[in-house]
Amino acid sequence: CCFLSLQEIMSQAKRSKAEEEDGLPSAQKKLDAEDIEKMSDSNEDIKNRLSEKVRENATHLLHPHRKVNGQPVPVQQPLLFTGGVMRPYQIEGVEWLRMLWENGINGILADEMGLGKTIQCIAHIAMMLEKKVMGPFLVVAPLSTVPNWISEFKRFTPEVSVMLYHGTPPERAKLLKQIRTSQGPLNMFPVVITSFEISMIDRTFLQKCNWKYLIVDEGHRIKNLNCRLVRELKRLPTDNKLLLTGTPLQNNLAELWSLLNFLLPEVFDDLKSFESWFDISSLGDVDDVLVAEREQNILSMLHQILTPFLLRRLKSDVTLEVPPKKEIIVYAPLTTKQESLYSAVVNNTISKLLGQEKEAPVAVTSGGRPKRRTRRLVDYRETESDTAAALEGYLERVRREAEVRSAPANAEINLKLTNILMLLKRCCNHPYLVEYPLDALQQFKIDEQLVQTSGKLLILDRLLPALKERGHKVLIFSQMTSILDILMDYCYLRGFLYSRLDGSMSFTDRDENVSLSVRVIECKTKFRCHR
Incomplete structure (x- = not known):
């Protein structure tokens, strides 16, 4: 050979x-x-x-x-x-x-x-x-x-x-x-x-x-x-x-x-x-x-x-002649709002807490009509109590109930996830990822509660002003685009200049944003999140 x-x-x-x-x-x-x-x-x-x-x-x-x-x-x-x-x-x-x-x-x-x-x-x-x-x-x-x-x-x-x-x-x-x-x-x-x-x-x-x-x-x-x-x-x-x-x-x-x-x-x-x-x-x-x-x-x-x-x-x-990387891990405690949501997820009561508990399905007959909940006979004959005033009162109750059902929501609730760990991660990052409050115009409410309800944002709210005073630029990485949405709301609330980079951006927009002189750059990538 x-x-x-x-x-x-x-x-x-x-x-x-x-x-x-x-x-x-x-x-x-x-x-x-x-x-x-x-x-x-x-x-x-x-x-x-x-x-x-x-x-x-x-x-x-x-x-x-x-x-x-x-x-x-x-x-x-x-x-x-x-x-x-x-x-x-x-x-x-x-x-x-x-x-x-x-x-x-x-x-x-x-x-x-x-x-x-x-x-x-x-x-x-x-x-x-x-x-x-x-x-x-x-x-x-x-x-x-x-x-x-x-x-x-x-x-x-x-x-x-x-x-x-x-x-x-x-x-x-x-x-x-x-x-x-x-x-x-x-x-x-x-x-x-x-x-x-x-x-x-x-x-x-x-x-x-x-x-x-x-x-x-x-x-x-x-x-x-x-x-x-x-x-x-x-x-x-x-x-x-x-x-x-x-x-x-x-x-x-x-x-x-x-x-x-x-x-x-x-x-x-x-x-x-x-x-x-x-x-x-x-x-x-x-x-x-x-x-x-x-x-x-x-x-x-x-x-x-x-x-x-x-x-x-x-x-x-190799000899890089640069200072060694300095890594500081800062633990963020859960706020009261986060704790209540977290416990509700663990106890499988989150839907009840947020008023999203589904009603029991209505049984139907073979013909498709709802089954009667009682076998008691119903007397459809008019009586002396069936006056015009009583009918008007009944109609008023129906109208009020319809108004309550059609009233604008005061929060956007996201419970579509079936992965419990992902839902827990949302609770740890920010409660607004589960329940984002809305204002009278049905727009996301951006106020101090955006910061006060999240342990991570409370810490970030202390770090960014100090870094800005020293002339630093900041990179914030997140695995979720929804977190970037909240960070954009936060930057708007505090008046920080920012640029967002994620996979949905076109090449031209990405290049322009990278070239901008910004204080905060939000990037979508992988990171680890622990409670």
Whole structure:
């Protein structure tokens, strides 16, 4: 049997790409299980050699003449990157990306969130431009991060032409023509930034461009090999690919194969064969400890296969020269109103408390008419007491009862949830999520009770004025859009300027709100809520 080392896999991927460019069919060499076993022997050595090379190329010598804001600039920092000074570990990341690119290898940049993956990618594209690779380049990212990509390009590499590929179909059709046109001071094809959704919708159009580099932000979505995004991105012609992710690799064969297939489709092209190499069912009825040990060895081997294509640094591994994160947990007690609602939910009496208890269903006959509640005979004959005055009194009682039933509600009650835990969470966040009082015009009542009935808002009402006095801007995150509604009412009550960001906003509105100089920014995201 002929064995392939990991170095041979990389060279084969590069050779296959070169043969495709020359119009020749690539002679793919299939991997057997023995090949994988053989590869694992040299993975650690290859990793060490690559690491040594990266460190050697990132010696961080300072340029004798270049300075940004009075600070010296590392020699390895691209000349087009003029918006700041890169940190040493970022220079190391750019050098690693350059090594992969020069060898025709795709990669995964998996630095922990906050270490500047976006900046390293921007610097890498600047380096490619300096080497006369004039684009076009494609960045595919979640819609929420697209504005950040554009602003970071404009901030750090102002000479690089950047295009937002978004909008209506007619608008995108016009943009497609511009992609094939050299532009800007560098006379380059643009860096095209688009969202996951648009890249899938317009894949047939984007497929007509020969992309020099493809960057996929939030690349952990590629782990799902059956999702449409993976299928569409694989069809885009590109010289090199880079996945960005802040999450570590999962111990799942299918997910690991999906990453390998996206990075090296010439080698890892059959999931069934891949799984057969690591089939532990052939072990038969053996001890569970041996099976678990075998599984761990397999996953460790797969992680080694990915090692040369993966760069991951944690904040603890680098010197950020910033103060450590300070986290203060403030507990908010329940108000009297919250306690009564909370106890009613626990005791299953919330509907009765709010006057929403359903009446018992009325029994009907087989003909559909309501059944009589008594078998007593009814005498329909008129008597001396059935006077006109008595009839008028009866009609008046009916009229008053109808008025009571049709009277405007004094509160909007939301008890549609069947999930008790979610209802309890609403009570803990704010009682208005369960019962929001209304004014005479049937509008939500915004007064001091909005603050006084919620323990969390009482604390927030003390924090925000103090932060405002110190000139701070504040980010408030919430898992519920209904909480954002209440926070908007609160900001209106206190006269705070605010901007709201959630998934229902259009791209243009989102970008405008992010650009505003505001005191309070309300964002919808996930957070933990405890009583």
